[in-house]
Amino acid sequence: MELPPKPEPLDVNFVRQNFPAFSSAELSGSLFFENAGGSYACADTVNALHDYYKLNKVQPYAAYNASKHAGEAMDQSRRRWAEALGVETDEVNFGPSTSMNTYVLANAFGAVIGPGDEVIVTNQDHEANTGAVRRMAERVGATLLEWRIDPESGLLDIAELDSLLTDKTKLMTFPHCSNIIGAENDVAAISAKAHQVGARVIVDGVSFAPHTFPDVAAMGADVYLFSMYKTYSVHQGLMVLRNGVAGYLPNQGHYFNRQIPTKRLTPAGPDHAQEAAAGAVLDYVETLGAHHRVMGGTLRETVASVSSLWRAHEAKTLAPVIEVLSAAPGVRLLGPAQLENGLHRCPTVAFVPGSREPSDVAGALVDAGIMCSSGGYYANRVLEGLGVDPDTGVVRLSWVHYTSDQDISTLVKTLERVLGLSA
Ligand SMILES: Cc1ncc(COP(=O)(O)O)c(C=O)c1O
Numbered sequence: 001m002e003l004p005p006k007p008e009p010l011d012v013n014f015v016r017q018n019f020p021a022f023s024s025a026e027l028s029g030s031l032f033f034e035n036a037g038g039s040y041a042c043a044d045t046v047n048a049l050h051d052y053y054k055l056n057k058v059q060p061y062a063a064y065n066a067s068k069h070a071g072e073a074m075d076q077s078r079r080r081w082a083e084a085l086g087v088e089t090d091e092v093n094f095g096p097s098t099s100m101n102t103y104v105l106a107n108a109f110g111a112v113i114g115p116g117d118e119v120i121v122t123n124q125d126h127e128a129n130t131g132a133v134r135r136m137a138e139r140v141g142a143t144l145l146e147w148r149i150d151p152e153s154g155l156l157d158i159a160e161l162d163s164l165l166t167d168k169t170k171l172m173t174f175p176h177c178s179n180i181i182g183a184e185n186d187v188a189a190i191s192a193k194a195h196q197v198g199a200r201v202i203v204d205g206v207s208f209a210p211h212t213f214p215d216v217a218a219m220g221a222d223v224y225l226f227s228m229y230k231t232y233s234v235h236q237g238l239m240v241l242r243n244g245v246a247g248y249l250p251n252q253g254h255y256f257n258r259q260i261p262t263k264r265l266t267p268a269g270p271d272h273a274q275e276a277a278a279g280a281v282l283d284y285v286e287t288l289g290a291h292h293r294v295m296g297g298t299l300r301e302t303v304a305s306v307s308s309l310w311r312a313h314e315a316k317t318l319a320p321v322i323e324v325l326s327a328a329p330g331v332r333l334l335g336p337a338q339l340e341n342g343l344h345r346c347p348t349v350a351f352v353p354g355s356r357e358p359s360d361v362a363g364a365l366v367d368a369g370i371m372c373s374s375g376g377y378y379a380n381r382v383l384e385g386l387g388v389d390p391d392t393g394v395v396r397l398s399w400v401h402y403t404s405d406q407d408i409s410t411l412v413k414t415l416e417r418v419l420g421l422s423a
Pocket of ligand 1: 036037096097098099100126128129175177178179204206207226227236237
């Protein structure tokens with residue numbers, strides 16, 4: 001029997017059927033453009049959490065059924081995410097948030113870094129991936145070096161990194177993508193440079209992972225972090241520890257658990273329900289893979305194919321928004337219009353609306369049904385580096401693969417009106 005044609009590009013109607021929020025009466029008439037703050041959860045996530053709370057909300061890993069099921073679901077989430085990210089199961093760690101994961105990491109690195117050592121941070125990071133590391137370097141007497149963004153483009157120039165890396169560099173942290181300028185950094189190239197001098201590498205993938213579930217192994221970073229509440233899943237931070245980092249860093253958990261790699265740097269202990277439901281989003285990805293007939297032999301392959309569909313849809317929807325913001329008088333668009341070399345310009349779009357207050361412009365957009373906001377988004381150093389006052393901040397519009405063409409065209413028309421390009 002001949003198969004119907006492949007639904008390509010991304011079938012956004014089908015995507016949206018997998019998100020309960022989009023069929024709810026409460027959301028009708030509102031368009032969601034604050035995804036960089038947190039995404040809606042897919043139905044698989046909502047159902048998995050519901051089922052866990054209803055049936056299995058007991059202490060996991062005991063011999064009775066409810067407890068066995070709870071533990072199995074938690075283990076399954078870890079195994080599935082490991083396969084999705086292309087890493088080993090015991091390299092996947094769940095913590096309460098990315099901020100908490102980086103805080104614990106920084107503390108642990110403080111025990112192996114000292115005077116005479118050098119640590120590189122950037123001013124392109126969200127504060128979560130830089131503040132704790134900066135404080136640690138100061139506390140232990142290490143030298144802190146800052147890889148700074150270009151004050152116009154907001155981009156990090158990889159050529160400048162060469163002058164910062166030395167054989168004293170022990171650690172460097174940087175973002176896969178900034179939550180203000182939306183530009184993907186070449187993690188593999190940067191990690192390779194850092195590794196050449198023997199430095200360890202921490203990458204904040206929070207603003208990138210919602211757009212592509214990453215091939216973490218291929219990027220080579222020692223630590224890769226993201227927040228699952230922005231990837232259609234639960235409110236937990238996922239931290240991949242590779243290249244022996246979990247064993248190299250001193251144990252931060254209970255002493256009797258020190259032999260368990262996934263307990264060494266997550267002292268908060270797991271939120272059982274969220275850990276059990278964390279893997280359900282990958283069922284959703286497989287549903288998309290099957291619908292578009294791009295299922296691979298492994299979950300990693302399916303995730304990669306589905307992520308390509310997401311990226312292509314995002315690139316298409318980004319262009320008209322960039323165009324209208326670039327044409328609006330007095331508006332300063334932050335970040336590049338597009339990127340080269342296959343790097344993704346994520347649809348996280350921040351702008352300074354000329355002499356108007358960002359909060360006024362965001363308010364006018366909200367009044368028109370565009371769910372968005374203004375502010376500094378914990379990216380004070382990025383904004384200062386771009387000459388923008390973090391207290392007034394920017395208007396930020398951010399979307400993902402489930403944002404429809406119709407949403408984009410309404411956004412564009414509303415922006416034209418609010419920014420004075422049309423009546
Ligand atoms: C780029 C980036 N990094 C880190 C974080 C912190 O993540 P969490 O809220 O899980 O601590 C955020 C949160 O918005 C973020 O946007």
